[in-house]
Amino acid sequence: MKTKRRQFPLIHETTFRNTTEQNLEFGDVMDRITRFIEGDSRAVYDLVVTTDAQTHPGHTKFVSYIVVYRVGRGAWLCSRQVIIPREIYSVQEKLSLETTFSQEIAAQFGYAERERLENIILPYIDQGADIRFMVDIDGGTGAKNKTAAYLSEMVSRIEAMGLIARVKPESVMVSVADRETKKPFRLRAASS
Secondary structure, eight states, X not given: OOXXXXXXXXXXXXXXXXXXXXXXXXXXXXXXXXXXXXXXXTSEEEEEEEEEEEEETTEEEEEEEEEEEETTSOEEEEEEEEEESSOOOOHXXXXXXXXXXXXXXXXXXXXXXXXXXXXXHGGGGGXXXXXXXXXXXXXXXXXXXXXXXXXXXXXXXXXXXXXEEEEETXXXXXXXXXHHHTSOOOOOOOOO
């Protein structure tokens, strides 16, 4: 007897959330990042976008994070998810989709948004303040790493956007998203 497989919907969230807030539009995210950087405009910041994925029965869950890391002294972060209603096992497809979802978010940090954040630290550049915009890719270059064959393309895609691309072991922010992807998406019962 066949068991009935649960059907998952395609979900592509456009709003962000963190532990204290839900349904943050990108403008809200920019406001939170601005306030965080204004809290110490003499610091060094890494603004990192990253995505990780995990395949679960009936679906593949992608979680993307925006992390604003005040180097050595805390961070502000938020996330959103994409649920693909099929199991993705191709390493190339999964890595490509992870990169695509990171690019989708990183593209929202256009010239005006970057300038807004850079202007906060600009008066303190000579004192060591800095902000770097980067994307962490969930892939490594080791001989045994299944993603190594596809990394050159992913790095090129990020660098073409004028961003820094980091791969393992430097892509440390991927571990933040990795924790979220381990939990399968929970279908909510339809209300009657």
